[in-house]
Amino acid sequence: MERRKLGKTGESLSIVGFGGIVVRDEEPAVAARLVAQAVEERGINYFDVAPTYGNAEERLGPALAPYRQSSFLACKTDKRGAKEASRELHESLKRLHTDYFDLYQLHAVITLDEVAQIMGPGGALETFVKAREQGLVRYLGFSAHSEEAALALLNAFEFDSILFPLNYVCWHQGEFGPAVMERAQGKGLGILALKALAKRAWKEGEAHKWSKTWYSPVDTFEEASLALRFTLSMPVTAAVCPSHAELLWWMCDAAEQFTPLTEAEGAELARRSEGLTPIFPE
Numbered sequence: 001m002e003r004r005k006l007g008k009t010g011e012s013l014s015i016v017g018f019g020g021i022v023v024r025d026e027e028p029a030v031a032a033r034l035v036a037q038a039v040e041e042r043g044i045n046y047f048d049v050a051p052t053y054g055n056a057e058e059r060l061g062p063a064l065a066p067y068r069q070s071s072f073l074a075c076k077t078d079k080r081g082a083k084e085a086s087r088e089l090h091e092s093l094k095r096l097h098t099d100y101f102d103l104y105q106l107h108a109v110i111t112l113d114e115v116a117q118i119m120g121p122g123g124a125l126e127t128f129v130k131a132r133e134q135g136l137v138r139y140l141g142f143s144a145h146s147e148e149a150a151l152a153l154l155n156a157f158e159f160d161s162i163l164f165p166l167n168y169v170c171w172h173q174g175e176f177g178p179a180v181m182e183r184a185q186g187k188g189l190g191i192l193a194l195k196a197l198a199k200r201a202w203k204e205g206e207a208h209k210w211s212k213t214w215y216s217p218v219d220t221f222e223e224a225s226l227a228l229r230f231t232l233s234m235p236v237t238a239a240v241c242p243s244h245a246e247l248l249w250w251m252c253d254a255a256e257q258f259t260p261l262t263e264a265e266g267a268e269l270a271r272r273s274e275g276l277t278p279i280f281p282e
Contacts, residue, residue, distance in 0.1 A: 001043035001255055004237045006072075007190030009139055009160055011102070013046040013072055013238045015258070016228075016251045017192070020049025020056035021212050021243035023063060034245055035063035039071070042252045048163075048192075048240050049096070050076040050107055051088055057095040065097050073098060074163075076107035076143060077124065080117040085124040089131055100135060104128060105163060106142035109149040119156050143194065145280060150180045154187060161190035163240070165280050167198050168230040172270045174278035185235050193239040196231040197224055197247055200276040212243030215279045218250075225254040226261075226269050233260040 003012040018038050023031035038044040047064060049056050057075075064071060075092050079085040089104065106118060106128075118124045131137045141161035144150035150164060162184050170176040184191050197217045202208060210217060218224045228251055231239045241248040261269070 001252065002258065003045070005190075006139075006192075006237045007161055008188050009190060011072060011139075011190075014044045014255075015232055015238050016042075016044060016248070016255045017046040017048050017074075017238045017240040018044050018248065019241045019243060020047065020060050021053045022241065022245050022248055023059040024054040024056040024212065024243070026059055028059065028062060031059040031063040035060070035067070038248070038252075039067045042249075044252070045070060046072045046074070046238050046240075048074040048076075050078070051092055051095075052076075052078055052107065057092055061096040061098070068098055072102045074103035074105060074141075075101045076105040078107040080114055080124050082122050082124055082126040085127040086131075089127065089136065093136065101137045103139045103141050103161060104131060104137040105140075105161070106153070109142055109144045109153060110146045112148060112152055115149055115152045115156065118153075125157060141190070141192075144180075145282070147176065147180050147281070151183055154180075154183050154189070158187075159189060161192055161237075163192040163194055165195040165198070166191075166193040166231050166234060166236060166239075167195045167279070168227055168269050169199060169273045169276045170195070170278040170280045171230075172273040173276060174281050176278065176280045181234065191234075191236045193231045193234075193236045195242075195279065196239040197227050197242050197251065198279050199223070199227075201279050210242070210244055210247070217242055217247060221250050221253065224250040225257075226265065226272075228254045229258060229261050230266070230269055232258055233266075
């Protein structure tokens with residue numbers, strides 16, 4: 001699988017990242033098999049997880065242990081205060097059987113009030129900087145679910161990376177992403193993508209085919225390939241897979257034959273997005 005540089009870090013990541021929810025609620029043997037297949041057969045070296053993903057950390061830690069030294073492990077916290085973030089950081093390190101994270105990220109920042117708390121006295125950023133000084137984390141980043149929070153964080157601190165929803169429906173139907181992409185690229189950050197395979201919001205009363213997603217993802221491999229190519233045709237390092245192994249393997253298959261979208265394909269994808277309800281902005 002192709003690998004791309006992560007901003008100014010010098011790290012090279014597989015263009016498909018293994019989302020930790022893939023192993024949530026799986027038996028340990030199944031989790032171990034999925035991680036081994038991702039590393040040994042598909043060439044994935046980038047893994048992303050968070051304590052809010054149920055028991056994903058407990059399942060991923062032992063499964064990833066044989067490959068830890070050759071992998072890039074990213075974790076997140078949704079805690080906004082320094083003490084709470086520090087406690088969660090150490091709990092995550094223990095659950096994931098590791099002494100350090102390659103990347104530690106603020107998780108799902110939405111409001112400017114959250115940004116102010118994170119950046120203010122006693123805020124989570126204090127824990128992040130201290131953890132980097134102590135060697136508990138190598139790089140610092142954030143994920144955001146609003147453009148205003150993302151832009152505020154980009155202006156407030158020199159992060160190494162941003163993890164942001166970069167999705168064809170959100171881009172075309174919600175105008176969600178262009179401003180953040182431009183700012184992050186201008187600052188030289190590593191840009192990591194969320195929700196590349198999201199298609200639309202669930203409809204009221206609709207049966208959920210995919211139990212681990214809070215949105216309706218693409219329905220076919222052909223759609224998955226186009227959606228991923230849309231995201232990877234941008235100046236991004238990697239796209240993190242959704243929450244099911246079937247969708248992960250679709251992304252791997254698409255990535256292995258990746259070519260940038262043509263102008264005609266981009267126009268077709270924009271047309272296909274018409275009438276779909278984007279999951280962002282909410």
